[in-house]
Amino acid sequence: MNYKEDVFADVYTLAHEAGHSMHTWFSQKSQSFQDYEYPIFLAEVASTFNEELLTHHLLEQTSDPKMRAYIINRQIDDIRGTVFRQTMFAEFEKIIHAIEENGDALTLEVFKSEYHKLLEAYFGQNFVLDPQLDLECLRIPHFYNSFYVYKYATGISAAVALAERVLSSKPGSVDAYLGFLRSGGSKFPLETLKTAGVNMGTSAPVESTLKLFERRLGELEGLLLA
Numbered sequence: 001m002n003y004k005e006d007v008f009a010d011v012y013t014l015a016h017e018a019g020h021s022m023h024t025w026f027s028q029k030s031q032s033f034q035d036y037e038y039p040i041f042l043a044e045v046a047s048t049f050n051e052e053l054l055t056h057h058l059l060e061q062t063s064d065p066k067m068r069a070y071i072i073n074r075q076i077d078d079i080r081g082t083v084f085r086q087t088m089f090a091e092f093e094k095i096i097h098a099i100e101e102n103g104d105a106l107t108l109e110v111f112k113s114e115y116h117k118l119l120e121a122y123f124g125q126n127f128v129l130d131p132q133l134d135l136e137c138l139r140i141p142h143f144y145n146s147f148y149v150y151k152y153a154t155g156i157s158a159a160v161a162l163a164e165r166v167l168s169s170k171p172g173s174v175d176a177y178l179g180f181l182r183s184g185g186s187k188f189p190l191e192t193l194k195t196a197g198v199n200m201g202t203s204a205p206v207e208s209t210l211k212l213f214e215r216r217l218g219e220l221e222g223l224l225l226a
């Protein structure tokens with residue numbers, strides 16, 4: 001990776017990519033050849049878990065309100081970009097597939113109007129939607145891989161839940177997390193995560209990530225309005 005010491009974002013990138021490296025390293029050491037590769041559903045869990053630990057560490061290090069606001073704003077933007085935005089993309093994808101399966105034509109007008117409805121629903125009334133924004137759905141390359149985008153939202157939610165367990169020193173949580181890194185693709189992803197301590201078959205992990213978002217928003221407001 002490219003790394004410059006004076007670029008703050010690079011520290012996050014380094015932590016993120018180190019998460020992938022640890023995941024690969026532990027899986028390769030622990031699994032047989034046919035099982036070591038982890039599936040996409042798990043891929044971004046290890047990387048974003050590291051980012052969560054870094055955020056926690058940085059906030060412990062500083063009481064400077066401007067620095068704290070910067071770190072918190074970064075996390076808020078991260079959750080906005082992965083949980084809310086990617087879920088909106090996933091909903092668009094689901095609607096478009098359903099229209100096609102129903103035998104209806106996917107014209108430019110259909111894409112634009114379906115996407116516009118979602119923008120209105122997700123951004124709410126106080127956000128001005130430029131007409132060009134209806135075309136945004138056409139520039140997301142991930143749609144060429146069916147149902148890829150939702151994994152950003154589930155990945156960060158699982159990572160937040162696992163990081164909260166480790167940071168609160170829950171007994172056995174570190175071993176469970178290392179067990180997750182060692183699992184590779186040896187089990188179904190939901191089972192792997194369940195063994196690590198997070199049940200993605202329930203709404204709890206996503207809800208607790210939304211709660212973290214809300215808490216951080218409150219903290220940022222407090223820092224900026226102080």
Ligand SMILES: [Zn+2]
Nearest residue numbers: 016020044047
């Ligand atoms: Zn990644």
